[in-house]
Amino acid sequence: MxxxxxxxxxxxxxxxxxxxxxxxxxxxxxxxxxxxxxxxxxxxxxxxxxxxxxxxxxxxxxGVSITRLLDFDETPKVRLVPAERAVRMWSTEAGSSTYLLAGTQAPGPLELWSWRLMPGEGSSSDPHPSGTFELIHVTAGELTLIVEGAEHPVPTGASATFEANAPHSYRNDGAEPVEMTMVISVPPAR
Known part of the structure; x- marks a missing residue:
């Protein structure tokens, strides 16, 4: 298989x-x-x-994380996710990609992502439920974060956080790849 x-x-x-x-x-x-x-x-x-x-x-x-839907093994206290178990969720021929690294329920879904955006590429997201927050840390390049149409440059070493209940997207307007780590916290289902 x-x-x-x-x-x-x-x-x-x-x-x-x-x-x-x-x-x-x-x-x-x-x-x-x-x-x-x-x-x-x-x-x-x-x-x-x-x-x-x-x-x-x-x-x-x-009200669950993608990790739960994809059947990652979970242990009671500590769960290690080897690099080869990270799930590539999308990629492009130019080399952009995103990987779901790990996730948990805390008390709602909590996910850790690794992103790579090649020059000129981007990704858009529909609004998430109210109370969903995203935290981003850029480790290479400069990310253009767009929330509700407003552009926010996030350079190497900088971080951003926002409530993700509005349309948002991530774009690389620069000449070098953007690499970033993202955490998404989703409230539990009601």
């Missing part, structure tokens, strides 16, 4: 488990997540590999 097959199977199994534990119907979860009922059925039957955006919407609607 390939890594993608394993990921698809884990997502299918865990989506159904979390949806059932939360008492959400297919229609109820679809409405909360803003995705189609058919998409949720396809994911639960391991017949599709959804986009990162769809996966994030479903995780947010369930």
């Amino acid at each position: 390939t890594d993608l097959d394993h990921l698809t199977q884990s997502l299918a199994r865990n989506l159904k488990r979390w949806r059932t534990e939360r008492g959400f119907t297919l229609d109820g979860l679809a409405a909360r997540a803003g995705v189609s009922r058919g998409m949720i059925i396809q994911i639960e039957q391991a017949r599709t590999n959804p986009s990162v955006g769809t996966t994030v919407k479903i995780a947010d609607a369930l």
Whole structure:
């Protein structure tokens, strides 16, 4: 079984488990997540590999981290995630990429990400639920952070934090790759 097959199977199994534990119907979860009922059925039957955006919407609607949906092993006190277990969520031919490094529930989902954006590339995000915060630390290059249309330059060594309940995006307008670490804290589902 390939890594993608394993990921698809884990997502299918865990989506159904979390949806059932939360008492959400297919229609109820679809409405909360803003995705189609058919998409949720396809994911639960391991017949599709959804986009990162769809996966994030479903995780947010369930009030769990993407890590939980992807079936990372968790131990009671300390959980080490070897480098080879980091999940590449997207990449481009030019070399941009993002990796989910680790995640936990604290008391809602808490995720640690590693990002690399090549010159001229970027990534946009739909608003997350109210109470979701993102913390970013740039380790190379200069990131252009856009929140509600306002641009904020974040140079090497600088950090930024914001409530992510508005449209936001990350862009590299420079000549060198941007590397950053991001933490996302999502409130627990109500």
